[in-house]
Protein backbone atom coordinates (compact mmCIF):
# COMPACT_ATOMS: atom_id res chain seq x y z
CA UNK A 208 0.00 0.00 0.00
CA UNK A 209 1.30 3.41 -1.03
CA UNK A 210 0.05 6.43 0.92
CA UNK A 211 -0.03 9.91 -0.60
CA UNK A 212 -0.75 13.14 1.31
CA UNK A 213 -1.30 16.46 -0.46
CA UNK A 214 -0.54 19.57 1.59
CA UNK A 215 -1.41 23.26 1.16
CA UNK A 216 -2.07 26.15 3.53
CA UNK A 217 -5.82 26.00 4.15
CA UNK A 218 -6.72 22.50 2.86
CA UNK A 219 -9.74 23.98 1.11
CA UNK A 220 -8.50 25.03 -2.38
CA UNK A 221 -5.40 23.34 -3.83
CA UNK A 222 -4.72 20.16 -1.84
CA UNK A 223 -8.36 18.98 -1.93
CA UNK A 224 -8.33 19.61 -5.70
CA UNK A 225 -5.21 17.43 -6.00
CA UNK A 226 -6.65 14.78 -3.66
CA UNK A 227 -9.90 14.48 -5.66
CA UNK A 228 -8.12 14.48 -9.05
CA UNK A 229 -5.61 11.85 -7.87
CA UNK A 230 -8.35 9.65 -6.40
CA UNK A 231 -10.24 9.85 -9.69
CA UNK A 232 -7.13 8.85 -11.73
CA UNK A 233 -6.34 5.99 -9.33
CA UNK A 234 -9.94 4.71 -9.44
CA UNK A 235 -9.98 4.83 -13.25
CA UNK A 236 -6.81 2.73 -13.34
CA UNK A 237 -8.23 0.22 -10.85
CA UNK A 238 -5.56 1.00 -8.27
CA UNK A 239 -7.77 2.15 -5.37
CA UNK A 240 -6.81 -0.80 -3.17
CA UNK A 241 -3.10 -0.05 -3.63
CA UNK A 242 -2.88 3.74 -3.39
CA UNK A 243 -4.48 5.69 -0.53
CA UNK A 244 -4.88 9.45 -0.81
CA UNK A 245 -5.49 12.18 1.76
CA UNK A 246 -4.85 15.91 2.16
CA UNK A 247 -4.13 18.38 4.96
CA UNK A 248 -3.37 22.05 5.59
CA UNK A 249 -0.43 23.50 7.50
CA UNK A 250 -2.83 26.03 9.11
CA UNK A 251 -5.79 25.36 11.43
CA UNK A 252 -7.91 28.06 9.77
CA UNK A 253 -10.50 25.94 7.96
CA UNK A 254 -10.65 22.72 9.98
CA UNK A 255 -13.79 20.66 9.23
CA UNK A 256 -14.83 22.88 6.30
CA UNK A 257 -15.66 21.30 2.91
CA UNK A 258 -13.52 22.27 -0.10
CA UNK A 259 -13.87 25.91 -1.28
CA UNK A 260 -16.86 26.45 -3.57
CA UNK A 261 -14.49 27.25 -6.46
CA UNK A 262 -12.76 23.88 -6.03
CA UNK A 263 -16.11 22.10 -5.73
CA UNK A 264 -17.56 23.79 -8.81
CA UNK A 265 -14.48 23.01 -10.92
CA UNK A 266 -14.42 19.36 -9.87
CA UNK A 267 -18.15 19.04 -10.50
CA UNK A 268 -17.54 20.38 -14.02
CA UNK A 269 -15.15 17.44 -14.59
CA UNK A 270 -17.51 14.95 -12.85
CA UNK A 271 -15.09 14.36 -9.98
CA UNK A 272 -16.59 13.75 -6.53
CA UNK A 273 -15.77 15.77 -3.39
CA UNK A 274 -18.27 13.90 -1.25
CA UNK A 275 -17.28 13.59 2.41
CA UNK A 276 -14.16 15.74 2.10
CA UNK A 277 -13.38 18.16 4.92
CA UNK A 278 -10.32 20.12 5.92
CA UNK A 279 -7.91 18.97 8.59
CA UNK A 280 -4.57 20.22 9.86
CA UNK A 281 -1.25 18.46 9.27
CA UNK A 282 -0.22 16.36 12.31
CA UNK A 283 3.07 14.76 13.35
CA UNK A 284 1.86 11.22 12.52
CA UNK A 285 1.53 12.33 8.87
CA UNK A 286 5.26 11.68 8.60
CA UNK A 287 4.26 8.04 7.98
CA UNK A 288 2.89 8.86 4.50
CA UNK A 289 5.12 7.65 1.65
CA UNK A 290 4.69 10.81 -0.45
CA UNK A 291 3.96 14.20 1.15
CA UNK A 292 3.23 16.42 -1.81
CA UNK A 293 3.20 20.16 -1.12
CA UNK A 294 1.59 22.79 -3.33
CA UNK A 295 4.27 25.46 -2.91
CA UNK A 296 7.70 26.15 -1.43
CA UNK A 297 6.31 27.65 1.78
CA UNK A 298 4.17 24.53 2.30
CA UNK A 299 7.35 22.43 1.89
CA UNK A 300 9.18 24.50 4.49
CA UNK A 301 6.29 24.48 6.98
CA UNK A 302 5.72 20.74 6.48
CA UNK A 303 9.39 19.94 7.10
CA UNK A 304 9.28 21.96 10.31
CA UNK A 305 5.97 20.57 11.57
CA UNK A 306 6.93 16.95 10.85
CA UNK A 307 10.60 17.40 11.83
CA UNK A 308 11.49 15.57 8.64
CA UNK A 309 13.77 16.77 5.88
CA UNK A 310 13.77 13.73 3.59
CA UNK A 311 13.43 15.48 0.25
CA UNK A 312 12.37 12.33 -1.57
CA UNK A 313 9.35 12.05 0.78
CA UNK A 314 8.43 15.74 1.12
CA UNK A 315 8.26 17.19 -2.38
CA UNK A 316 6.96 20.27 -4.16
CA UNK A 317 4.13 19.01 -6.40
CA UNK A 318 5.05 20.61 -9.72
CA UNK A 319 8.74 19.70 -9.40
CA UNK A 320 7.42 16.33 -10.69
CA UNK A 321 6.46 18.12 -13.95
CA UNK A 322 8.02 20.42 -16.52
CA UNK A 323 6.30 23.37 -14.77
CA UNK A 324 8.74 23.28 -11.81
CA UNK A 325 6.93 26.02 -9.90
CA UNK A 326 4.48 26.61 -7.06
CA UNK A 327 0.78 25.93 -7.65
CA UNK A 328 -0.61 29.51 -7.57
CA UNK A 329 -3.20 29.88 -4.82
CA UNK A 330 -6.72 30.39 -6.24
CA UNK A 331 -7.75 31.82 -2.83
CA UNK A 332 -5.92 34.90 -4.16
CA UNK A 333 -6.00 34.45 -7.96
CA UNK A 334 -9.59 33.18 -8.29
CA UNK A 335 -8.36 30.97 -11.16
CA UNK A 336 -9.60 27.47 -10.30
CA UNK A 337 -9.21 26.31 -13.92
CA UNK A 338 -5.46 26.87 -13.62
CA UNK A 339 -5.46 24.96 -10.32
CA UNK A 340 -7.31 22.05 -11.91
CA UNK A 341 -5.00 21.85 -14.93
CA UNK A 342 -1.82 22.02 -12.85
CA UNK A 343 -3.19 19.42 -10.42
CA UNK A 344 -3.99 17.10 -13.33
CA UNK A 345 -0.44 17.44 -14.73
CA UNK A 346 1.02 16.92 -11.25
CA UNK A 347 -1.16 13.90 -10.46
CA UNK A 348 -0.32 12.18 -13.76
CA UNK A 349 3.39 12.71 -13.04
CA UNK A 350 3.01 11.49 -9.46
CA UNK A 351 1.20 8.35 -10.60
CA UNK A 352 4.05 7.68 -13.07
CA UNK A 353 6.57 8.16 -10.26
CA UNK A 354 4.68 5.76 -7.97
CA UNK A 355 4.30 3.10 -10.67
CA UNK A 356 7.99 3.42 -11.57
CA UNK A 357 9.02 3.01 -7.90
CA UNK A 358 6.84 -0.12 -7.50
CA UNK A 359 8.63 -2.00 -10.28
Ligand code: 4NP
Nearest residue numbers: 215216217218219220221331
Ligand atom coordinates in the same frame (compact mmCIF):
# COMPACT_ATOMS: atom_id res chain seq x y z
P1 4NP B 1 -5.29 26.68 -0.01
O1 4NP B 1 -5.78 28.20 -0.16
O2 4NP B 1 -4.02 26.73 0.82
O3 4NP B 1 -5.03 26.26 -1.41
O4 4NP B 1 -6.41 25.93 0.66
C1 4NP B 1 -6.04 29.07 0.91
C2 4NP B 1 -7.18 28.93 1.65
C3 4NP B 1 -7.44 29.83 2.66
C4 4NP B 1 -6.54 30.85 2.93
C5 4NP B 1 -5.38 30.98 2.18
C6 4NP B 1 -5.13 30.09 1.18
N1 4NP B 1 -6.83 31.79 3.97
O5 4NP B 1 -6.09 32.80 4.07
O6 4NP B 1 -7.79 31.57 4.74
